[in-house]
């Protein structure tokens with residue numbers, strides 16, 4: 001496509017402090033959220049004749065953290081295809097050459113709200129358990145592709161008013177540094193598991209801890225383990241759940257173990273005390289049964305020692321959740337991630353710039369050829 005024709009395809013509009021330069025097919029942009037990577041707008045897509053969400057990544061190659069996250073997100077979003085993970089509808093950059101390349105725009109399905117907004121609401125057991133079921137289906141699908149999230153939180157989970165739910169991001173790269181002894185910077189860490197806080201090895205059920213924290217918050221309407229930093233947060237964990245056993249302490253590295261052993265000892269509280277009946281809707285015998293099931297699930301998810309914590313599969317079979325079990329959703333074919341080095345990549349700014357630019361061009365190419373996620377795209381004709 002020649003440069004002039006390409007230029008005419010775009011227009012600019014100010015949203016908040018930022019300028020969005022988008023394809024003309026996207027109209028009526030309105031800011032709906034912002035995260036670590038930038039601003040998200042809703043828009044109307046004239047080609048697809050539906051509302052979409054557009055996220056602007058400004059100079060995503062500017063440093064290692066941004067670049068790795070943007071690249072990983074782009075690659076993974078292209079591969080993953082599951083109803084509980086946000087789907088990518090389009091990717092574009094208004095810049096015309098690698099030299100000029102600055103910004104990437106990701107166009108996604110538009111949802112109504114993030115889970116932070118839902119946490120304020122009084123949900124019945126039906127909605128509560130359905131939201132949890134969908135989180136678990138999405139997580140299971142990520143795990144099947146070898147993606148362990150480790151950073152699930154309400155701001156990265158979005159829902160629609162019909163109670164459908166999607167996970168927005170892919171969490172921490174395997175090589176992402178984290179842990180009690182790391183320098184703190186402002187990110188939400190309340191939902192991170194003890195093995196992440198304490199810098200231990202982890203397995204798939206690291207994500208179950210986060211789901212437990214989210215369920216607890218939906219019931220209590222308060223963050224379960226708030227903390228100014230990991231140290232403060234660890235205190236909140238042991239005050240409520242009790243000091244972990246010697247068997248657990250032995251799994252810690254020496255410096256962390258010394259720290260953990262020197263905290264005051266707590267016996268913790270029973271789950272009946274932590275989540276009393278008054279927190280749950282208990283108007284009928286059925287609701288009372290559901291409340292006790294929800295509490296039982298919480299007690300199996302919020303276990304400090306991961307080796308004693310419930311797995312994703314077990315959680316999907318739990319009586320509170322398994323009422324929704326649908327093999328097509330739970331056992332969907334796992335996505336194939338072709339870039340095996342995805343998490344290990346270390347590059348200079350210039351290399352990242354080129355890698356990300358190539359991913360954008362690759363998307364455009366695939367769209368032209370009508371291929372999306374390895375399959376012919378149903379959107380191909382409309383996108384041309």
Ligand code: AMP
Nearest residue numbers: 033034035040053108109110111114155
């Ligand atoms: P992010 O930059 O991905 O962390 O998103 C920041 C916020 O924007 C989220 O917490 C949501 O409130 C909102 N958001 C992002 N993507 C979408 C979407 N596809 N639909 C609705 N809201 C979204």
